[in-house]
Amino acid sequence: MTTPSLRxxxxxxxxxxxxxxxxxxxxxxxxxxxxxxxxxVYSDTHLxxxxxxxxxxxxxxxxxxxxxxxRYVQNITDVGHxxxxxxxxxxxLLKRARLDRVHPMELAETYTxxxxxxxxxxxVTRPDISPRATQHVPEQLAIIRQLIQxxxxxxxxxxxxxxxxxxxxxxxxxxxxxxxxEEGTRVSVRSDKRDPRDFALWKAAEGGxxxxxxxxxxxxxxxxxxxxxxxxxxxxxxTFDIHGGGLDxxxxxxxxxxxxxxxxxxxxxxxxxxxxxxTVDGQKMSKSLGNFTSVAKAxxxxxxxxxxxxxxxTHYRSPANYADDALTAAKGGLDRLLNCYREVHxxxxxxxxxxxxxxxxxxxxxxxxxxxxxxxxxxxLGALFDLVRETNAALxxxxxxxxxxxxxxxxxxxxxxDVLGVLGPPGVAETSGSVGPLVELLIDLRKELKSRKAFDxxxxxxDGLLAxxxxxxxxxxxxxxxxxx
RNA sequence: GGCGCCAUAGCCAAGCGGUUAGGCAGCGGAUUGCAAAUCCGUUAAGCCCGGUUCGACUCCGGGUGGCGCCUCCA
Numbered sequence: 103m104t105t106p107s108l109r110x111x112x113x114x115x116x117x118x119x120x121x122x123x124x125x126x127x128x129x130x131x132x133x134x135x136x137x138x139x140x141x142x143v144y145s146d147t148h149l150x151x152x153x154x155x156x157x158x159x160x161x162x163x164x165x166x167x168x169x170x171x172x173r174y175v176q177n178i179t180d181v182g183h184x185x186x187x188x189x190x191x192x193x194x195l196l197k198r199a200r201l202d203r204v205h206p207m208e209l210a211e212t213y214t215x216x217x218x219x220x221x222x223x224x225x226v227t228r229p230d231i232s233p234r235a236t237q238h239v240p241e242q243l244a245i246i247r248q249l250i251q252x253x254x255x256x257x258x259x260x261x262x263x264x265x266x267x268x269x270x271x272x273x274x275x276x277x278x279x280x281x282x283x284e285e286g287t288r289v290s291v292r293s294d295k296r297d298p299r300d301f302a303l304w305k306a307a308e309g310g311x312x313x314x315x316x317x318x319x320x321x322x323x324x325x326x327x328x329x330x331x332x333x334x335x336x337x338x339x340x341t342f343d344i345h346g347g348g349l350d351x352x353x354x355x356x357x358x359x360x361x362x363x364x365x366x367x368x369x370x371x372x373x374x375x376x377x378x379x380x381t382v383d384g385q386k387m388s389k390s391l392g393n394f395t396s397v398a399k400a401x402x403x404x405x406x407x408x409x410x411x412x413x414x415x416t417h418y419r420s421p422a423n424y425a426d427d428a429l430t431a432a433k434g435g436l437d438r439l440l441n442c443y444r445e446v447h448x449x450x451x452x453x454x455x456x457x458x459x460x461x462x463x464x465x466x467x468x469x470x471x472x473x474x475x476x477x478x479x480x481x482x483l484g485a486l487f488d489l490v491r492e493t494n495a496a497l498x499x500x501x502x503x504x505x506x507x508x509x510x511x512x513x514x515x516x517x518x519x520d521v522l523g524v525l526g527p528p529g530v531a532e533t534s535g536s537v538g539p540l541v542e543l544l545i546d547l548r549k550e551l552k553s554r555k556a557f558d559x560x561x562x563x564x565d566g567l568l569a570x571x572x573x574x575x576x577x578x579x580x581x582x583x584x585x586x587x
Numbered sequence: 588g589g590c591g592c593c594a595u596a597g598c599c600a601a602g603c604g605g606u607u608a609g610g611c612a613g614c615g616g617a618u619u620g621c622a623a624a625u626c627c628g629u630u631a632a633g634c635c636c637g638g639u640u641c642g643a644c645u646c647c648g649g650g651u652g653g654c655g656c657c658u659c660c661a
Contacts (some may be wrong), residue, residue: 103645104637140661141660141661142659142660146617147661148661149661150660150661151661152661153661154661155661157661158661183650194659226625229629230647235655243621248595248645249646250650257652258646276590276591276592276656276657277590277591277656278589278590278657279589279590298658299602299658301658304616321639326658326659332604342596347661348661349592349655349656349658349661350659350661351661352653352656353658354656354657355658355660358658376661377661378655379594379654379655379660381654381655382661384653384654385654385661386660387661388652388659388660388661389659389660390659390660391660393588394660412599415599415600415601415609415610416600416601417600417601419592420592420593420600420601421592421597421655422595423599423653425598425599427599427611427612428599428600428613430598430599430611431598431599431600431610431611432599432610432611433611434610434611435609435610435611436610437624438610438611438625439610441624441625441626442592442625442626445625447627472601472602475602478602480600480601480602480608480609480610481600481601481608481609483600483601483609483610484600484602484609484610485602485609486609487608487609487610488609489625494625494626494627495626495627497626498617498626499636500629530592537594552620555620557620557621560620561621561622564622564623570625573624574623574624575623575624575625576619576623576624577618577619577620577625578620578626582624584624587654
């Protein structure tokens, strides 16, 4: 195993476990193992997922940009997630499958595909491994047996529960005192659990359950939390660098994961990261509140890059309120970025990149410093806009030679593209499709018409092209065109 | 009720014990046959009350308002 060479950086991450911002040092030099809680695939992907997975996508992209070799694991939960409190509820997937009269795996497959389709659209890099809970039942059972053997779990009527009292650290991650939560009002009365706070590792399957596995306790299916403990351990090892997920999973999901894994003797994650939530009118967007906007629906109104830019213009640990004003502002900002990117690339021509101008070196430094500070993407975008302003000024003043312009283009592609994922490769819009030469011909014709003051005809060319989705813009150095989507 | 988070200009959103955050919108200008687009410049802030300090948007205390979690959720 070779250690990759890294760009200079001093990354600090706010760790939810210790509640402090501390320097990141990977377990293995040059390598990062990260696990992020993936979706339970029983309904449409919504914007909440987008915030979470875009945030962690940028985390992974930044690590890779720094030069780390990353293994990014994100589960697909396709069994075991219960519909209501305690552990008396029906499995979410099974319920939906029953209502839709399809096989649970059909349902899981459908929503898994939709999930990836939506994430692809948002430019989210796919995880290196997307393990399914149903495909890792033996691994889950192994941990459950270990927990029983160590006295941290017990079986009742074909179900196995984790004994919260047997693990003194239970409650540390979410900052709660388990003795006090005992008084909680939402605990189900008719449980066969020894303690109402105990959670299910394994559930006995009732008569109609299709998804079931035979065990020494009879047929059943795994509880919600155990799949993440099993799959992270399998693919990242007993201890790994980062475990991430949404704030709403901090308790109970992550609390339970930690209890299970630690009690089984696994050191588990070294850093815990939690992204904040998306709100609508100041209220959390969630499936249960029914106020969610699916990613597909949001993408009907806004370009994927705009959604991505909007998500990244708020820190991952801050809530983001979904509102048209905010998306419109994001689009404006992104357009400014794109315009500069296009112009500087145009200036560069086919010239090879030369030395980076001083202002660009400064901007890159500011960008890295921002990302190093717990992935502060809003601040990093600020650095990018400083680069835009200086680049525009240099361009306008004729101060930017093609080699320097090429270097700036490369930097923008690197920071705005590779790291943040809001910029594509340079020059794609101009060269895409086969209409280029035709448009160029019309532009040339129109220039001739304009010089003869035949403005009615030249306007017809402009309007006609616009109707075809091609916009002409008259600038100082001639007419340029862009394709609108 | 318990635990935690937040309050910044018309809107979105950061850092920082003293020196411009940034974006959108607005305003002024450049450019243009017109338009659009683009570019440059620019206005504007820190919920309330107290305290610490030479100095607070930034630290401390107390209010007020909003949000999240307390076994469905990214």
